[in-house]
Amino acid sequence: MWKTEPRINPQDDPSGHAKQARESEASLRFQQALAMMDTQRFEYALVALNRVLELNPDDPRALTKKGFALQALGQPAQAFAAFDRALDVDPGHAMAYFGAAAALESLGDLEAALSGMRSFLHTTDMGPEKLYVAQARSAIWEWEARLGRGPWGPTKGIPPGFSAEEVRRDGKGVGVKIPLPETADEEGRMRYEIKAAEKTEIFER
16 A cells, blocks of 8 residues: 655644655656657657746656757757756766766767766666666677777777677667676677676677
């Protein structure tokens, strides 16, 4: 059985009642925004998220979701501003780093995007964000290749022992095989990750 907070009597505690009402509305609007984003109705999600932020301007979850909605609508500069604000509020908010990196890539700043994506990998707890880890690793090797440096530069992003088809991206940062550069030996051989919708497996090459 669901438990709810007892309603505060406005006559007994006017300020407490008002605070409880704001928190209740913010929670409702945030859930509405999540549902709208799940169905890719990003304009409507923004309306709900903006209301959440009117009620609580320092909500890092709402700021981060707003960033993703703006990014989906093709507004990377505004998206980055939302992610950046979320990180001002909560410097350990992993998904804000991920979103900021994606926005910075769209803005053409790969150096900053790399920094953001590495920060995501350092801050994620591999819990709800686990599905994004392979995307982050794939994006990092691609961006390093585009910058012409790192182990991927000379081969245009194709590590030794892999084919272009094996490591292609699907438009969301996920490749069929995700090479793990930190596991490379002296000959360039390394472990790799195969990303599936329900799990991530590690294999030796």
